Amino acid sequence: MVTIEEALRIIEDQKITLNRETKPLEASLSHALATNTASPFDVPEFDNSAMDGYALGGLYQEYQLVGEVAAGDSKDIVLQDGEAVRIFTGAKVPQNTSAVMMQEKTSVKERTLFLDEKPKAGQNIRKKGGQLVEGQAVFEKGHMLNPPSLALMGSLGLSTLEVFSKPRVNIITTGNELVKPGESKTEGQIYESNSYAIAGALRQFGFHHHQKIQLRDDLEATKAGVETALNSCDVLIISGGISVGDYDFVKQSLEENGVDELFYKVFQKPGKPLYFGRKQNQFVFALPGNPASSLTCFYVYVLPLLQKLSGYQEYGLPTYQFPIKHPYENRFGRPSFLKAAVIDGKVEVLDGQGSSMIQSMAKGNALAFVEDGEKFKEGDLMKCKLIS
Structure with missing residues (x-):
């Protein structure tokens, strides 16, 4: 560990x-x-007007109108002192333009332009470069x-x-009890949801999965599924089957497919039975099957590797500190990532911290991190990773 x-x-x-x-x-x-x-x-490649108005030759409050310049015009106008042209946002200003006055502060009578105030040199001109x-x-x-x-x-x-290039990602979910949403199920079965959470989290950060595979808890089927997935990906994400139960075959299947273990089990809550391995230039994460554990491990561990493999300068969710709205003590016996909500600059630790409980995570927007036994008074700063 x-x-x-x-x-x-x-x-x-x-x-x-x-x-x-x-x-x-x-x-x-x-x-x-x-x-x-x-x-x-x-x-810009040329001096241009920052707004609709009039390009002015000299700094006065009365001008003789001599033309018009629209955005995209290539004609070359030279303003004389006391002359002005109608001009539009983005249009190249004529030579000898002293300033541009916005149209709301002007009036026109016949061919004479009057300004409500005296212009300032260079105002409303976007300068070349x-x-x-x-x-x-x-x-x-x-x-x-x-x-x-x-x-x-x-x-x-x-x-x-x-x-x-971004890494190609495949997703495997395991479990005899899992049924695809929309299909009928019997007592003892549940609808599979982790692959949707993982695929959604991938899209959230600009990644996409290449293939999704659902496997029953069977050693040969798991070995074959892992082999198939590894044939077409750079990163394989597996959900479930990585603990120590009689029907958890993922770890053995990875070993028999030539994946070298880099670590297995992390001293944390949730997500203790987390596996990370490598086969040449391919990487494998085997995440716990409980929904909140699986998604937490994705945000904390999988995302940084995907970003590293994509050439990002920085990777992983940044950590911020927010004052907590209420007292809190971590009694889980391990460093913990807590489902939390950051609202109006303050963090609230949500109810429903069980690793199988996804509803509170869906209503929150952050993972708060607390050390084992750490205590907080109202207003103390708590470390958080924003997940949405």
Whole structure:
């Protein structure tokens, strides 16, 4: 058995090989860049108007209107002193523009423009290179592409990006008692839910499963299922069958499929019977079958490895500290990840902490971490990982 810190360090220390691929811009969300990126030109490429209004030649309160410039116009206008043109947001400002006045502070009579106030030099003009200059670093290798990142890359004219490939993930669930939702069940059976939780958590963080396999508690079937799953994935996530019961065949099946154990069992609650192994460049997590345990282990242990394999600069859910709304003492006898809700900057430990109880986890948005025997008074800071 290992501690939480030892388990995380073993995962962190795994040597990996990152694969690269070129993807269309629109398909690059949540991928990590495989190269450093610099701006190929100034952004903006030209001085332009920050709003709809009037481009002004000189700083006065009365001008002669001489034309109009719309966004995208390529005509080259030179303003003389005392002249103005109607201009629209994003349009290139004419040469000799001193300022742009928003239209709400103007009035026009015939061809004369009147301003409600005197303009200030340079106001409402987006200057060439004001955001980026040619050659300036934009993103470093490993930057995870979010929607604003895609917008910026698109503004640089990049239609494809070189990114790190994401790991292929397969999911196995085990249990004679499990029935797929929508099918009929008999007394003693339950509907299978862990694969849906794991697949949803994968999508939540930009990953996808390649294959889902459901197995009965049978040694030969489990061995064959593991072999099949390993043929088409980089990371295999197994739910259930990893404890020490008479019908728990996962650990033996992994050994017989050539998977080397890196750790088994973590001193924590929930999720003590957690397994992590490796077969060459493939990784296997065998998670406990109880729903809350399974999902907790995904957030704490599986997610950091998936992000590491994807070339992210940072991985794992960040830890924050929030004042607790009520007294609390950890009496579980182990360091614990607690289902919690962070609301208005304060954390509440929820009822229903049993490892089989998923309802409280569904209503919460955080995992609070407490050491064995740790006590909290109202207002004390508690460590939390936000999961939604």
